[in-house]
Amino acid sequence: MADVVESILKAKQIAPTAMRLLVLEFLLEQKTAVTLTNLEKDFGPADRITLYRTIKTFEKKGLVHAIKDGTIAKYALCDVDCNEDGHTDTHVHFWCTGCKKTFCLPKLKIPKVEMPSGFTIQDISLNAHGLCNSCNPDATMQ
């Protein structure tokens, strides 16, 4: 496991410090996006600043993306193609009104949109709200 975590950091050109390895390991275990508060709960509030910096470094290097779904900022791992030059995995996010968790839907890519001349997009997001397959009483188990 440790080797895998380290090689992921190296592939994104991130120097593998002890904290970065631990944070990435934690992220790999998550099925839904995490907030800084989730991380603090796991690592302890003493590491708050370091955790914040670690996440910001990960974001800049294309390892995680920030999700702005109208609630507080959440972070989730990117796919392999994201790097320092930009995020290429822009996809739909789903916020469950039942368990309040945010899910990445990487198969649902946000298509390139044509902007009127003179407009530049810095950030685009598409968020769906509803019930996830654990909270939906009609969902059939897969």
Ligand SMILES: [Zn+2]
């Ligand atoms: Zn990304």
Ligand SMILES: [Zn+2]
């Ligand atoms: Zn749910």
Ligand SMILES: [Zn+2]
């Ligand atoms: Zn996502």
